[in-house]
Amino acid sequence: MSYRSQIVRITAVCVLMAAAGSVPSRAQVLNSAARPISLQAVLNDSITVNLSSNAVNFNLVRGSANNPGDRSITATTIWTLTPLIGFVRTYAYFSSSAAALTDGAGNNIPSADFQISDNGGAFQPLNTTVPFGGANAGRRLFNQFIFINNRIGTHTDVMTFNINLAPFPNLPANNYTGILNIQAQAF
Numbered sequence: 511m512s513y514r515s516q517i518v519r520i521t522a523v524c525v526l527m528a529a530a531g532s533v534p535s536r537a538q539v540l541n542s543a544a545r546p547i548s549l550q551a552v553l554n555d556s557i558t559v560n561l562s563s564n565a566v567n568f569n570l571v572r573g574s575a576n577n578p579g580d581r582s583i584t585a586t587t588i589w590t591l592t593p594l595i596g597f598v599r600t601y602a603y604f605s606s607s608a609a610a611l612t613d614g615a616g617n618n619i620p621s622a623d624f625q626i627s628d629n630g631g632a633f634q635p636l637n638t639t640v641p642f643g644g645a646n647a648g649r650r651l652f653n654q655f656i657f658i659n660n661r662i663g664t665h666t667d668v669m670t671f672n673i674n675l676a677p678f679p680n681l682p683a684n685n686y687t688g689i690l691n692i693q694a695q696a697f
Contacts, residue, residue, distance in 0.1 A: 557589040557696045559600065566671055570686070573679035579671035587652060587694045591661040598656055600667060600694045601640040602626055603648030610636065610647070611673070611688035619686055621647040625672040628652075633672050642693050656696070 562584040570577050587600045604610040609618035621644075625633035628651050640648035651667045654660070675681060 553590065555591050555696070557587070557591075557598065557694050559692050559694045560586045560588070561692060568671075568673055570673060570675060570681075572681060572683075573675055575674045575676040577673040577675060582668055582670045585651070585667045585669065585692045587665045587667070589656075589661075589663055589694070589696055591656060591696055593658055593661060594656060596656050596697050598652070598654045598663075598665070598694065598696045599650055600652035600665070600692065601642055601648055601650055602636060602669070603640050603643030603691050603693070604636060604688065605647065605691075606644045607637070607647035609688070610690075611686040613682070613684035613686050615684065617682055617684060617686075619673060619675070619678070619681070619688075623674045623677060624688075624690070625674060626651070627670045627672070628667050630668070635674075636690075641695060643691060651692075652694075 563581060564583075566579040566581055566583065568577050568579055585600065587598065589598050591598075604621045604624070607621045610621040610624045611619040622635045622637040624636050626636065626649060627633045634649055636649045637646050638649055639645045640650060642648065651669070652665050654663070654665060
């Protein structure tokens with residue numbers, strides 16, 4: 511078989527293969543109708559408080575005004591609010607002013623003798639009434655006026671603690687426990 515006849519055969523095979531695999535083309539493009547999907551996303555108002563730790567220990571000295579906690583606690587208040595004019599406030603409080611800490615046997619340390627230093631300020635007793643907890647068992651830590659420019663924000667309170675036992679020179683030796691709550695409010 512000559513070189514020329516081989517070329518003719520290969521060309522013929524290619525033409526037949528192309529013809530067998532070809533698809534007729536359309537004169538126009540067809541599209542379906544668009545079907546809409548309605549989307550709705552809601553970002554709700556929110557306010558949270560995060561704590562760097564949830565425990566503080568004290569080594570108490572009978573009758574001493576200076577009984578510091580073994581660590582500071584950082585409370586970070588985070589808020590996302592709709593446009594409004596109002597306030598964000600963070601509070602520290604106990605459920606009872608008479609028994610912030612107790613030994614369970616009737617011996618108590620009142621909230622007025624539990625003190626917080628907030629962001630390096632002077633120690634302050636928890637002896638005011640706040641929206642949460644017991645009467646005269648709390649303290650406001652933070653107060654922020656909210657307007658359009660700060661409706662999304664954060665605030666940090668670094669708290670150190672002290673228990674004043676000067677008013678209790680005869681407090682019996684025992685383990686005293688209590689729960690200090692940190693809570694924020696937007697209104």
